[in-house]
Each structure stands twice: as C-alpha cells, then as structure tokens.
Amino acid sequence: MGKTHADRCHGAAGRPRCPAKEAVILDAALMLLSERGFTRMPLDGVARAAGVSKATIHLRFRTKTELAAAALKTLRPSSAPPETGDVRADLVAQLADFAATLTRTPGMALIGTCLAEEAHTPELLQLFRECAVQPRRDAMRRLLDRACVQGVLASGADPDAVTSALLGASYADHLAGRTTAEGWAERTVAGVLALPVCP
C-alpha cells in the first residue's frame, strides 16, 4: 500500500540488494588478488575482509573466477596526469605516473598473477589487458603522436614500438629489482628518445 508504480516496476521486489557490499567485496577481492594471487585468495578471506558471508559473495559472483574477473574490471586507468604544452615533459610525467602505479602496493604482483594464471584462467590476463594495459598504452600513444607532429620524435619510428619501450622499461626495471628512484622517468625517456645524439 502506498507503493507507487515505480516502486513496483523498478525491480524493487524483495529486499533490495545492499549496494555498498558489491564494492566492498570487489575491493577486498582486488586487494587479496594483488597481495596473494588468485590461488592464494580464499573466498573465506575475501568474505572476512569484506565483512560478508561467503554465500553473499556467491550470490553476486557465481564462481571464484567470476569474482576475480569482476575485481579486475574495477581497475581504472589512474587519472592521467594533466597535459602541459611540453610534450617531452608530458611523456616524463606519464611514465612516472605509470611507474608509480606499478610500485604502489601490488601492481607488479597483479600482473604476475594474470600472467601466471594465463594457462588456467585466461580471462584474467584478457581483462587486465583491456582495463589496465590498453588504456595506458593509448594514453602514451597519444602523447607520442603529438611528439611526432612536433618533431620531438623521429617520424620514421614505430610509435607502438616506442610505447612498448617506454612502458616496458618500467617492467624491466621492476623485474631486475632496480629501484626506480628520482629521475628515473627522465633518464628513460632520454634513453629511448635518444635525443642527445642529435645536436
């Protein structure tokens, strides 16, 4: 009684699903996924961290894989650093931001999980590509295109190759255990663009 049409038709039948829980669960899942990896992320753990019951998780995500996938989908390209007019400075900023993202908590570990699980759970790597890798590449690519236009980058160079080189340098350094300290982004951009060579 007293219910409006909207109430009845909006799919409001039954107890409404607590919307906050969705996010809490995904947060907990993403945290555990990064910190411990897929196979070391027990659903009990996610439930406990999220403050819900395991069954509540299963209500939203049929399987553990689906949960992990949904958690990965929440990855959003960190708000891109603002673009100034200086292309080279923008490249450095973008690269530094990327390295920071990797360093911050669990970036590399998350990548590791997706790679390690590829044979068993290919969705993870695929989603990671869509949600994290590609957006970053696109942003970088856009900057490089502008760099070409401005003559900062040799027009003959394959922009995809340069994108890979710049972003890849971060992977390589993390993997090598080289701490990417102050000035790292500058040095890398310099190394890759090799501008000094051109007097």
Added chain:
Amino acid sequence: MGKTHADRCHGAAGRPRCPAKEAVILDAALMLLSERGFTRMPLDGVARAAGVSKATIHLRFRTKTELAAAALKTLRPSSAPPETGDVRADLVAQLADFAATLTRTPGMALIGTCLAEEAHTPELLQLFRECAVQPRRDAMRRLLDRACVQGVLASGADPDAVTSALLGASYADHLAGRTTAEGWAERTVAGVLALPVCP
C-alpha cells in the same frame, strides 16, 4: 647459504643418492612451474612426471618452496647468439633471441609466477633475477657499451635505461598481447635507438 637440504644433511656417508634423479626432478619441477605456476604445481605431479615418489623429492628438498627455488637455479641464459662485428645487428639478434625465449612455451608464465609469489615466496623472484634476468641484462649491456664506443648510441644515454627499454619492450608487447612477429626486433631497436632521427 645457497646449500640445499641435501647438501646440508649429508656427507659422503651411506648409500649415495642417485644423482640422476636430482636432475630429473628439477626438470619436471621447472616444467610444471612454468606451465602451471607455483600454486598449481602439486608435488604429486612433479613426482609422477619425474617418475619418483613424493617422499624422494622431500628427501632432497625440504619444502615445495625449496624445490621450486632449486628448479629456478637450473635456469641458464640461453647460449648467446654469436657476435658479429655489426653492433646493431648483434643488438637485434640478442633482442630477437630474448623475445623467442619469452615466447617459447612458458617464459612469461614463469615470470608471472615469480612476480605473483613475491609476497609469499620472495626467493623465487630473487633467484629468477640472478639466473635469468641479470645474465640477459649483462649481455645486452655489453653490446650497448660497444655501441657507445662505436658511436651508434649517444654516449650520453644511460645504458641501463636503454637496456631496460629494449628488453622491456618485449615484456610490454607480451603483456599487451601484441604478437611479436617478423621484424619485431628490428623495429624495436630502431624505435629505441631512434637512429633515423640522426641524419
């Protein structure tokens, strides 16, 4: 330090341990480690693949972690491609060989496992660095030093940064799902060294 369980507990007394089995076990472990990852590598599986019993494995490696570490230690840098006089060609060859190593069955998956396990089992990443990453970097670095001497590379560029860019490009492309096809190494070297820019 660096001694395995077997090293520590046994001298020459008693029936000597069949040394062949050691190798067979490590081979099987490395294969499963790459193909399925640490957490998906059951000791039963290693035992079966190696044709020994689980207990035999534990006789040599106290824990699963020790086994995995020992397996990683068997990684040897693939025989470096022969060096010609042409530095640039050597760089391309080295890079192509690296990419091939990554692609060949389980390179990226193995990296993924080491990264994913870093929080739980830091030894893996550490050993992977020593046995796989560093040797490769060293080889690349040597070529780059020669490139500097010959003026192919700007003497101002940080050779470590360039090393990271070149090798990292391979990681980045794998991670992005870009198939590294024919001519990939050439394009990457060109992009990184940016030679075309210097008329």
Added chain:
Amino acid sequence: MGKTHADRCHGAAGRPRCPAKEAVILDAALMLLSERGFTRMPLDGVARAAGVSKATIHLRFRTKTELAAAALKTLRPSSAPPETGDVRADLVAQLADFAATLTRTPGMALIGTCLAEEAHTPELLQLFRECAVQPRRDAMRRLLDRACVQGVLASGADPDAVTSALLGASYADHLAGRTTAEGWAERTVAGVLALPVCP
C-alpha cells in the same frame, strides 16, 4: 495434528493467501521428491519449478520436511480400475494398474526416498503408508474377500498375506530389475493363487 504451518498461524484475517500457489508448490515438490529424492530436492528447485520464491514456500511450510510431507499427502490412490463380475480378471486388472503406477515415472524412487529417510524423517514413510500403501491394500483386500466368497481363493488363506504377496511381487520384480512386461499380472496372479494345482 495434521495441521500445516499455515493452518495453525492464520485465520481469515489479512490478505488471504493465494490458494493456487499452494497446489503449484506441492505439485513441484512431489515431482522433485520423486525424481530426485528428499535430500536432492533443493528448495530453490521447488521454488523455481513452482514459479515462486523460496520465502513463499517457507511461509506455508515451516521446514523442508513439512513441505515434503504435505506433498506426499496429495498422493491419491489412482482411480481404481472398474470392477467387472469376474473376480480373477479384476485382481489381474488391479495388479496391473499397481505395477503401472510403480513403473510410471517415479513410483519406486518415491518409495525409496521414504524408506531411506525413515530414520531421519519418519513422517514421510508414515504418510506414504496412509496415502498410498493402505488405500491400495484395501482395494486389493476387498477383491480378495470377494474371491473367497466365490471360492476362487481358499477360504483358509490369510487374505493379508495374499495381498502382500500379490503387491509385493511388483516390488520384488522392480527391485530385481525384472521388466514387468505383457502378461506379468496374469502370471503373478496365477503363481500366487496357484489355482492350476487344483484339478
């Protein structure tokens, strides 16, 4: 006693419960109970089959056991085959009808469930006796009494024992996996009544 949860808790006050749903639920429950057994009948399944929500079921039946019991109570002895004057023919018809009931979809499975659950849920077997077993026995018994009167059956024979033998033959054959094909009822009646022996 014999009152359902609904009977007990509600008079005529408030919005009356949709009576159609009651039947739909019980139908669905009886079907699943026969097809899959008590422990393999999930309430979700009943709810889905009936097109209602789980909570709606619990509104009428406090527990799963009560639901199953109510479903069993809907069992009605199949309309008895018409009685002709010929007692022997009537016995055969009755027996054939019984065997058909057992064979038809889930007769034996339902019996199995009631028997298997006896220790855990004695109500089921009890209700099954009242609603299915006894009515059938009574019908058979009536025929046998007439048979006695007409001299077809030896007046000294215990009619209950003969009833058990005739109906039981059907159980025994199902349990033995003997397909009860054409002429089965005739042969059984002949075997039990053993009339041929009396010239």
Added chain:
Amino acid sequence: MGKTHADRCHGAAGRPRCPAKEAVILDAALMLLSERGFTRMPLDGVARAAGVSKATIHLRFRTKTELAAAALKTLRPSSAPPETGDVRADLVAQLADFAATLTRTPGMALIGTCLAEEAHTPELLQLFRECAVQPRRDAMRRLLDRACVQGVLASGADPDAVTSALLGASYADHLAGRTTAEGWAERTVAGVLALPVCP
C-alpha cells in the same frame, strides 16, 4: 638389505597398506549408508567412525560413490539356512531368514537408498541387485524347483513369479508397517502356495 626377491617383487615397496583399515572403512560406510542414506553419509562421518582420516579414505576410493559401491559389494547373502528334506519347511525357513535380514538393522533403509539414488547414482541399485537381490532369488528359486519336482508346487506356475511373490511379501509387509511376527513366514508360504485349497 636382507630383502628377499619376494619382498621386492610382491609389490612390497614402501609402507604397506594397513589391511585392517580397508575393512573398517567399508564397515563404517555400510553402516552409515544404511542408517542415514547416501546423501546423509558424510565422508567425515565415515572417517570418524572408522578412526582414519578422510584422505585415507580417498586413497582407496576415489569418490564417495566408489566408496559406497565398495561398501555395497561387501554385502554377502547371509549363510543360507540349512536344507532339510522337507521342501516346504525349507521354503519357510528361507523366507523367515530373508525377513529377518530385512528387519535386522537397516535392510529396508538400504534398499530405500539404492532405489532413491537410482536416478543419480545407478551403480548402487545395480550392485545391490548383484550382491543382495539375485543371490537371494537364486536360493529361493532352487527351492522352488525342488518343490515342483516333488509336486508341492503346481508345475505350471512360473517359478520366478512365485519367487517374487514370496520375497515381495516381505517388502510389502515392511512397507505397510505390518510387523512380521511369529508365524509370518508360514502364513505367507501358505497363502502363496495356496495348498489348503486342494483337499
């Protein structure tokens, strides 16, 4: 050292499997299977009742179904009652023994489980037929054949039908809740063989 050829080849490698446990596990399983039914028989429960760990059970029986099947296979036709010269008396004895088997602990419940699980786990009913139903039928059948020879049974009667009637009477009475007390077997044999009818 000191091992004979037999020791090595007899399959004696490694710790020998404790032979008692096999039986204890199967006993516990059969007990729980009869008392509670297949779906209410938790492996934990079997393990606890048998005093072994769950994994020990899985070492011998891959799945719960396999365990239940193996437990059923241990069913042996109870040592047949001794045959006297008197065929009728033997029939009565056989039938009484059968009814006692059904009554003793969990006979009917076990039948119920096998019937109830038929759709989901047909092996159970199948094994029950082989191990319990058929042997009993065979014994009964043998007696009936002798009865025919001796003229106690009409030679025209289908012996399988009579077998089903005799054994089935026991099912029917249990299902009807009729307590099969003193003299039950005699009355049933009398009713089925219907001898009194022949003066």
Added chain:
DNA sequence: TATGAATGAGTGTTCATTCAT
C-alpha cells in the same frame, strides 16, 4: 635410500533458513 601410506589443514560451492523491504 626410496617407497607408498597416512594425515590435517584448507577450499570452492551448496543449501535450508531468516531478514528486510
């Protein structure tokens, strides 16, 4: 030494039931 047996902790998923609209 090497083997198969044995174990205890852990894990994903299901389900009857209760709650909040």
Added chain:
DNA sequence: TATGAATGAACACTCATTCAT
C-alpha cells in the same frame, strides 16, 4: 503477502608433509 538478500553450517575433495617399512 511475497520477494530477493543474507547467512552459517556442511561437504567432497586436494595437497604438502610426515611415517613406517
């Protein structure tokens, strides 16, 4: 009343490790 959400208790099965030959 009726609905979907939420829960806690099970449960079958896996696995690293230890034991007894």
